[in-house]
Amino acid sequence: xxxxxxxxxxxxxxxxxxxxxxxxxxxxxxxxxxxxxxxxxxxxxxxxxxxxxxxxxxxxxxxxxxxxxxxxxxxxxxxxxxxxxxxxxxxxxxxxxxxxxxxxxxxxxxxxxxxxxxxxxxxxxxxxxxxxxxxxxxxxxxxxxxxxxxxxxxxxxxxxxxxxxxxxxxxxxxxxxxxxxxxxxxxxxxxxxxxxxxxxxxxxxxxxxxxxxxxxxxxxxxxxxxxxxxxxxxxxxxxxxxxxxxxxxxxxxxxxxxxxxxxxxxxxxxxxxxxxxxxxxxxxxxxxxxxxxxxxxxxxxxxxxxxxxxxxxxxxxxxxxxxxxxxxx
Numbered sequence: 001x002x003x004x005x006x007x008x009x010x011x012x013x014x015x016x017x018x019x020x021x022x023x024x025x026x027x028x029x030x031x032x033x034x035x036x037x038x039x040x041x042x043x044x045x046x047x048x049x050x051x052x053x054x055x056x057x058x059x060x061x062x063x064x065x066x067x068x069x070x071x072x073x074x075x076x077x078x079x080x081x082x083x084x085x086x087x088x089x090x091x092x093x094x095x096x097x098x099x100x101x102x103x104x105x106x107x108x109x110x111x112x113x114x115x116x117x118x119x120x121x122x123x124x125x126x127x128x129x130x131x132x133x134x135x136x137x138x139x140x141x142x143x144x145x146x147x148x149x150x151x152x153x154x155x156x157x158x159x160x161x162x163x164x165x166x167x168x169x170x171x172x173x174x175x176x177x178x179x180x181x182x183x184x185x186x187x188x189x190x191x192x193x194x195x196x197x198x199x200x201x202x203x204x205x206x207x208x209x210x211x212x213x214x215x216x217x218x219x220x221x222x223x224x225x226x227x228x229x230x231x232x233x234x235x236x237x238x239x240x241x242x243x244x245x246x247x248x249x250x251x252x253x254x255x256x257x258x259x260x261x262x263x264x265x266x267x268x269x270x271x272x273x274x275x276x277x278x279x280x281x282x283x284x285x286x287x288x289x290x291x292x293x294x295x296x297x298x299x300x301x302x303x304x305x306x307x308x309x310x311x312x313x314x315x316x317x318x319x320x321x322x323x324x325x326x327x328x329x
Contacts, residue, residue, distance in 0.1 A: 038082075039078065045074065046259055052081065056081055059083055061084075064082075093108050203294065214259055228270040231266060
């Protein structure tokens with residue numbers, strides 16, 4: 001082990017300044033090889049690096065990183081923390097695994113070395129090809145899991161795009177099946193838009209409020225902005241099955257939000273004042289973010305439909321902001 005670590009350190013020292021990506025990859029490999037790199041799983045999408053560092057307060061943190069999907073620029077639900085020593089990493093695993101970050105119990109464990117993860121992915125792929133598995137959706141899903149390993153616990157996963165995996169070798173020879181496959185490939189389903197619409201228009205009365213407590217009600221949200229003449233308030237609700245909605249109604253329980261919402265104010269002056277004064281305020285232990293909302297075309301200010309669309313679409317196709325967060329599912 002010491003020889004491998006020495007070699008990695010030597011390679012890192014000799015890395016060219018002109019290739020920072022290679023230097024970063026070698027630093028990640030060295031940290032993983034020394035047992036200093038931790039993988040934090042089941043992380044709430046709204047978690048920031050500052051909150052992650054606060055979670056590791058008391059430990060000698062060298063660096064933190066929260067990977068995002070390069071195609072959507074949204075967090076993927078896990079993070080990496082490099083500590084100064086393997087002893088610190090061991091203590092962190094023992095003391096922090098199972099603790100809460102933003103009401104989510106996270107797992108803390110040693111991150112795999114990049115070479116180990118690549119080897120496992122290759123072996124799993126060879127095994128599936130040998131057994132003839134992987135037809136249609138099953139093969140695609142298994143290949144994706146084999147390729148992903150520990151949900152991206154290697155350094156390469158932080159920078160590499162999340163590509164779709166197909167299995168051309170296992171296509172059925174039946175003409176009808178081939179025709180269906182060709183039709184699907186010719187007309188791929190367009191991905192749902194996340195974040196603000198590209199042709200969106202900045203609202204002149206609405207603000208988007210992020211990092212809200214999940215159990216905050218619309219009445220309470222409106223009260224928070226009482227000084228700015230609020231007209232209405234909407235909370236983006238978590239998507240749940242219809243039968244669960246009925247169960248919650250039968251029990252008289254409120255449906256939880258996704259951590260963000262919208263408030264329509266009386267005027268643009270009040271909107272700008274709210275953004276200036278309410279941004280970064282602490283609400284029930286959370287530092288909220290307040291920004292100007294972005295309206296979808298046809299859902300501009302002054303329509304009740306616009307306000308309804310904000311919450312019901314959960315930030316996909318309706319009105320949202322430039323930084324609409326993905327709350328924990």
